[in-house]
Amino acid sequence: MSTPTTTHIVGYSEQAWGHARPMINLFARFVKLRPVTVTFLTTNAFYDRATKELSRSFESDDKELAKRVRVISTGNAEFMALTSGDESFKTAWKSLISEEELVCAQTGTRFAPLPKPKAIIIDFFAIEPFRAIRALSGHSVKIYSWVPGQTYPILYLFGPKHLGGRGDVNALIEEEVRQTGRDYNDVANELTFKPFGEIVRLPGMVPMYDHEYYPQDFPMPGTLGDIFPHVYNTLEVSDGLMMITPNSYEPEAVAAAKGWFAQTGRPAYAVGPLLPSASKEAADANEKKQSSEGGQIQEFLDATLKTSGPKSLLYISFGSIFWPVNKPENVWAVLDVVMELNIPFIMSHASPFAGPIPDEIKEKVKAYGKGILSPWTPQQLILDHPTTGWFIAHGGHNGVTEAISAGVPQILWPFGGDQPLNAVQIADQLQVGYELLEVRTGHGLKPIYRTGYTPKGTVDAIKAEVRDVLQKAFGEDGAKKRAKLAELQKALNGEWEEGGSSRSDALAFLDSL
Template identity: 55%
Template sequence: MTPTTRTHLVANCIQAWGHARPLVTFCAHLVKMQTDLCVTLLSTGILFDRLTKEAARNFGDGDESPQRLRIVCMGAATDLIGDGLIEPMWKALIAGESLECQQTGTTYDPLPAPTVVILDFFAIKNTRIVRSLSGSSVKIYSWWSGLAYSILYQFGDAHVGGLGNIRVRAEEESRKSGRPYHEVATEMFYTKYGGVVRLPGLPPMYDYDNYPQDFEFGGDTLIEFLPQVNEHIAMTDGALLTSFESWEKDSIQVARNWLAETGRPVYTTGPLLPPASKTSVANEKIQSPEGAEIEAFLGEMLSRSGEHSLLYISFGSIFFPVKTPEKLWAFLEVVVELNIPFIMSAASPFCVVPDEVRVKVKSYGKGLISTWTPQQMILDHPVTGWYLSHGGQNGVTEAIASCVPLIMWPFTADQPMNAVLVTDVHKVGYELLEVRSGSGLQKIFRTGYTPVGTIDAVKAEARDVLGKAFGKDGEDKRARMRVLQQALLSEWEEDGTSKRDVSAFLESF
């Protein structure tokens, strides 16, 4: 690090790519904006290599800023979340000692003790460790990686439309009833009774509309920390939102008002995307084992089928229709039937592609299935016309930035509300309803429709939606997406909200 370093910021998030990718991009933004700032990004082993490559996408040749962004591995996580590893690293940091990367063995020189730390809003243990060791001498900012609407609903106080402090209520109910805490907490967080969720700027939804897919992962891991997120937010000195005002202005204002009640700021930071430079594209491509093949495929499909002809399919790095995979294969049958070129990402650990599907795709000749796709390269390519997405915040942001309208297949978390923003608020896409399962096969509040959920219904809806998407109605939605794209890109211009907010954040320490 340079001897001019005067300010030291530390960042850490859980080992989920949707949380980590925007954070490393944000850290790159910070060191480029403030020349005397050093950032230490603490990573788990599983994400270390990918974060290092992703960081490189944010810097050009001859840029000295990367020297002030160091990515240090804390070690291997023992669970899905990777929370609680920070203690030895934090002790060394506040003592002004050197750090040793547990992945590479590299020793990093001592730096001034950090005055600011950014911690994932799911990192309950790390937040408590930092607060117990440093008290109020360091400012802790909560990293809200996702849609503000969803975070407010699941983890906000009751008066802002949230579920409040579930841990306290679950412990009290457990004492009264004698039922196990995990059972009570799971019921409070996940069980839905058909109540109506009303949030400013969104049409009303039944509570179960936020769980349109029967999907479970993580066992007891999630219920260990989800009921405590509300308390994590209360322990912090402010929040950094990966979202942006042109997407969900009303909810961001609710978040600002909520934290302002206790004198804490909320800063928007989105969109957080690497620049579309040759260096950035090259560094993204090498993260995929099929990167070169995908690039060649895109070019071939452009030559054979023309601009906006390809459908990109991705459910992110975790989600997949595990309970009803046959619905995805039925959807793909219709894609082939309609002669639509496609690329499908199969990154989820839950994704198992049957051999017969792979054989059909290969014989089709206009489809490609990859274990990890260079998503921005695909979305930015002129052949890409539509993006079938689960609706995670990263993917939606990238789609808007690339002006690619969306077909939504949401599961849980921020995805169902993002689907409503796509379809009902901004009108830049469609939502698939017949692919729903579990509680999702109930009456939908905003439409009054009850999905049938059969394979025949899935195929009929696929023909209808794809026919519209690649027709006149789809072009109208693409035109609206262009307007939204310009609004998104302006967030980081000199007078943009995110640029102003991040500048104010840097000036606050």
């Protein structure tokens, strides 16, 4: 298939898989909807994973179509150091707007020049790259801020005050520095990551104490203090907003974000869920290749289905970054209860903060005989398997939407970012899952506004809560939540169908260029 392309779009995400993966799937959908070519800029560390993820959206006879998404590495970037790839991006951007060829730093492949991009969709954490685009190309290329998470926390952390947001935090920091002479970074970290005892009120979300946005004592990267204060201003001057959320999941938040941008005549698009768009068989086969234990996990799932039946397995994952760093014993306490209740399980420990699993735990799981500990799992394959019943997760937006799309209810253990509000949305507002409270640490061991309860955070309290939640989940109460989830699953999976809101928003974006 060789349809001439007329529009060139660029994409750039920070080096976090939860930011990059949905962007790749969106671009695969773009080239199927309209005759466009997309250049996706990534890093050496993510190149292989990105190309494999892209392959999950195309059938074997779609090779020409797949070529319209060009995956190009700009070089090495330090993990979790969000500013380390800024200079290499700037160099690539100069080539793109000068209509010069690009060379992939990972493979050495030379990519022919394309017409100057009409637009770039760029991670809202990429502050310096955003500034470089404006400095080098002015307003000749439209910049759309990429929001790789739930919309509710974006309204609070980076939104205007009339929507319950914090507004221009950078202005507050600069004023404090001017009055006190303190170091900017010290003030930035204080005003950005420390709660002040305020009550946060967002459209369509239950009121919460600000400390509930930080339920775990987790070491956030130092570079975030250089980035978070500037996101509000970047959003204010971008040409539009691209949200990975489905409208059916958080309609009030999507409406608020669209209204915010509409005040200045700018569009905001909600385009979730961003899952692979090839057939399930093709998508699962290519995802399995991303895990060295993919074959073993497939065999384990099939065997569990035979021995324990449908919806019997518990899947546990905190994504590619998060882990209870200061309290790893909390994870082992949960596993003790899972094995006590004779529940088969798969646990992913992909986070670099997880470290090696203690030999004692490995031996315990081996003796149990119904569990797998894996450093990287084919998550969607697991969620789609008929033996998977429940998902203990951190509540990152990709995992949340993947689980809803697969019809697998969740038990959430949030750390930060969008996770605490996803937990409230799932457990309290939609009532299609549960939230674990006793696993909280740090600021999380303060009162919960909506109930007044203060978690104890002890191992005994964790075991008691997990035992209670799992018995409910695999019982009558869990069956009711699963039935309720089925309604949301249908709505969410319809977003990209003909007439669906995500498909309509994507087409509106493409046709505006």
